Amino acid sequence: MEFAGPRIAICSEEFAADPHKFYRRMRKDYGPLVPVEMWPGVPATLVIKYRTAVRILNDSEHFPADPSIWQKTVPADIPIMPMIEYRPNAIRTSGAEHARYRAALNDALAGMDLNFLRSIVERSAAPIINTFCRDGNADVLSQYVLPLVFSVFCQVLGCPPEIGERVAKASAAMFDGVDTDTVNAIMGGALLDLTTLKRTHPADDVTTRLVQHPAGLTDEEMVHQLVLLFAAGVEPPLNLVANTLLLMLTDPRFTTVDNGCPLSTKTALDERLATDPPMANYCITYPRQPIIIEGVWLPANQPVIVSMAACNTDPEMNTGEFLDNGWNLAFSTGPHACPAHARPYGLLLAQEVIDQLLDVLPELKLAVPKEELVWRPGPFHRALTTLPVVFPPTAPLPVG
Template sequence: MSYPVDSYGRHDRHGQNASGCPVTGTGAAAVTPLFGADFAADPHAVYGQLRATGSRAHPVALEPGVHAILVTSYATAREILLSPDFSKDARNWADLNRGSIPADSSVRPMMEWRPNALFSDGHEHQARRQVIEDALGKVDLYQLRRFVEEAADELIDRFAPTGRADLIADYARTLPLRVFNRMFGCPDDIAERLVEGMSALFDGREPEKSMALVTQGLMDLLEFKTNEPGSDVTSWMLAHPSQPGGEEIIHQLMTLVGAGTEPESNLIGTAALKILADPRFAGHFAGINPPISESINDVLRWDPPVANYGVHYARRTTELHDVVFPTGVPILISFAAANNDPTEGIAADQDATHSAHLAWSAGPHQCPAQRQAQSIAYTAIEMLFKRLPDLRLAVDESTLQWRPGPFHRALKALPVRFSPRAARAGQKASAAANGQAPRAGSLLQPGPPPPSPETPSPGRKVLNLWLNWWRGDN
């Protein structure tokens, strides 16, 4: 039986100091760093080394001095995701509560508690999730696909005549931004700040500055939609009868921004790389359409864009699959390692379906936007190879670099070459492609009517409460 560590790497199952390694039972606890260029270059080698210890869970450092338990076992990960014995409420984080996590910690913004669906349990989680599901359920998937096609055409037209591009900066990162603009009724300047801030948070860069950038962007979006409600997710969430008052709407939106931009960009970029570099998916070079669905599923199964996250906390000291999880310690699910577990799950079952992977998580916190995310990624890649059928890597695959950070799997750049092509003749840049706010009914069902002048809008009330919360006045 193994005993994963507390945040100091020295506790036994009863929370007392232990001299031996709580994972292997010998020597000092080996805490594996999940940060830096070495981990970013080959995280699967690190997962393999951890798995070789024989344990299903391992002491890791998310940054110097910030420790957690990383679950690499498929069965253990799935049981934690499904079990009521584990909570998503980050107010259980012992080190944060005792003041051991500095305010400028690079991982703190991604882990500390907020009143949203991601960090809540039980009835609170169900109520908050219902608001999100109802709003996302109004998105017309057919119109969403048409919009992605238009936005993709406009972006490809920008670099098609040059014969070269960086598919990350010029396409994969920009396209989800445009989709976010349309779905959330977000003006382009606000969306760019939100995506810049969320990207930095995933990287662990300048956390306080990045968090302030995201917060201000969301406040600006909320004020904008308060004055101009429309056919968009933000307006629907504001008007939802189950959306409680207070600053929750900001925190709910933050979750959706984080899930809908950075991971979507990484999914598009890594799936495109699969088609360009992996012999299993390179059939399009012979005039065969690229296997888009297969490349996306392969990324989700073996190299998911959110590699390590799904933070949980044991409600009480809990033994699971011969591993003892103490209270108060962040438990990260390694979706990447669990899906690659050679002894169980989909890695061991050759007949397992694509849906068996954990990239969308599982249980009550399973991603509510799977259909939208997959549709966006599929359409983006389809349009790319349709317009540029001789697309090829401009550098050797071994020279590609990955962005450091414990949570994501993200390419820094993806340089490509292709035969130069003229932009589409007579193209009319749509409002969607230019990142403008959507017109009613263009992508979503009709939105709520504007508030009457004498009635304070829910958005204005929320904005005032949020400002008080952010300034520490409450």
Template sequence: MDSQQPTVPGAPARCPMHTAEFAADPHAAYDKMRAEGPAAPVELAPGVDATLVVDYQTARSVLQNTTDFSKDARHWKALMEGRIALDSPVVPMMAFRPNAMFTDGAVHLRLRKAVTDSLDRLNIGRIRRDAEPIAAFLIDQFSERGRADLLNDYAKLLPLLLFNRLFGCPAGIGDRLTTSMSAMFDGRDALKASENITACLMELIALKRREPGDDVTSWLIQHPAGLNDEELKDQLVMMMGAGVEPERNLIGNALLLLLSGSSSRGAGMLPEEAIDHVLWNNSPIANYATHYPLRDVDLGGVRVEAGTPLMISFGGANSDPALGAARESLSKGAHLAWGAGPHACPAKSPATVISLTAIEAVLNALPDLALDVSVEELQWRPGPFHRALATLPVRFTPTPGTRVAALHTPAQTTPQTTTAPSHTPVTPSLHPEAKRVRKGFWSTFLDIFRV
């Protein structure tokens, strides 16, 4: 396949961001790029070229500039001209969708207002109340084993199940949506997963038009912006995509920090501090916010052609030595992990509460939690966009899986659940008639809580 731009003699070599080598030490790559200029040529996937901004001030400038840059991927010349295969693993994350992430101007403002107004109805208390039983449910699945993979058994699943709850998903839709979202983020047949997600959300929207509830989907439908079904579907895709993968990585990266080396809980680091540290140093979404120059631009001596992807490295910008004192103090207002400008993340507060609730729940439930491998043995998941662990193996003293039952009857002693293998949820004996037969996590959770 042709690359987007011809190789220019004497130009810096493109950094391949899709390799295991890049995933293992992205900051070394950012430092090398920054030594050459504020931005550098990169390869996001085989045959997919881009320019990556690694300088902090340049990144802020691009994020806030709505005159020279567009977020609309229909400006991506190589994709529009058929030089990028539609089954490329990066296309689902970069191709145009009519949502607030990929639009500009008045269209963006209309769609973003519908999203922000709906998210604003989620108060912090409700988020905690919804997240805590899901955390208890997931911990119950592995607590009797004495070992777990906190990434795939916990951090990955909690945001998926929580979004099912916040979006008002019934059992069948929620099971399929959870499976498909997981497959898309893990790069398993991304096109098919994207199609399944679309089908699930269109079914959910039709249901909520008939039977509205106290949930984000219903609030979007009822918003004065008057979103049609396609617009509704694409806002929901954006909200899940922008929430699930970053939450998984924020929870996982913070737990790693709390459980490793000199930053362990024994050294006194609080979960809130670990979250701030991760946002500065291991941004869950490390490289994204793709912009398309509307004309050829010069970024501090780096020429970027019109219609080519210009991606912001939140990880690279945050590690810029020019930040000085802000980096030293880990000032919350200075890092770019939440973005900046008109497309900055609208869910900063909910995302922080979700991750903090998840981290506190598992640390409190399993007080002797410890890494089951050395930090050096951990693998980072390859991919150009995220800073994501592949696994997070831990060990702890086995404890009865009775946390969910305790939420129902806090003053009573309830029978223990049976031990289950990884990724196989079980139903507490509180509701024996609800025992699962090849059900997914979400339908099993609903059986238990009768919601």
């Protein structure tokens, strides 16, 4: 059968405000596969059943990730294009091309030292906290989480601050879906400069390991691997941190003492990954031929988006027990899943960023009712616009 009924706009403000209300409606009205618009006038199919998503994500022969054919059928200047267009990197290719990029990425990430990561966060957090700790209030998303996550990731990549600032500007524009040409120009220029720097001045960092990998990546290929790394290494972790902080500041399980102590940061992170992952709808594939899935015809070369948020809360799978959530799709699954070495990095980063803040400002409280917080519209992320907090003014930390 084909879909009957209106497409649901997953890019709208209404969807962003309460996506789980929409997921419940989707299950009732459509079942496992849902007709959606990922941008006005850009149709797609959203997968909201866990087992169906796992089947698709592990079948790259029938569901490749290369959008090249589809891309020719939509306007080149739609604002979300930088997030979904073909790039010669590990997330937008298939077959031998994908295997080559994936191997280079895996090997480069394998050299990350988690103990070094912890020390970077500890060293970098204090100066940032000092910029607002005496005020008694802050938007911790823009004043703390974003600058800290970005600074740490740049240090792991070996990216100097001046190049990082250019990348930050383009990255924010990419996720907000504005001005495709400007995003690509700023991002491409900055990352080419980073590639050139590491070819001439190698160091012990992820970018150098990519540059020196036996795959022999060209400058253009390097730029596109770095686009992927920045897209995955900044926005999702910062949203995971912000969304987890929101949970910890508003849920009595984390704010009150029960049997000795409140639940831990790690528990809060696990729950957020299982209920509201920072990349809520992504892992896009494009069927090679028309194919029937769950009794629905999916047209060839049209986007099929996996809703990690909906699949993780699929009533067939999720019983409400979040402490053991190794099965969830927050990191995806199959050949395009988040690389194994990146997962502990992301989790440790989020935990350290949260714990550093709460160690210094243990009486942190949300400054407004939770219902007044605004979620950024967009088809892919689960992201707050701000996270305003209040706390007793505190003396600056010693630095150095």
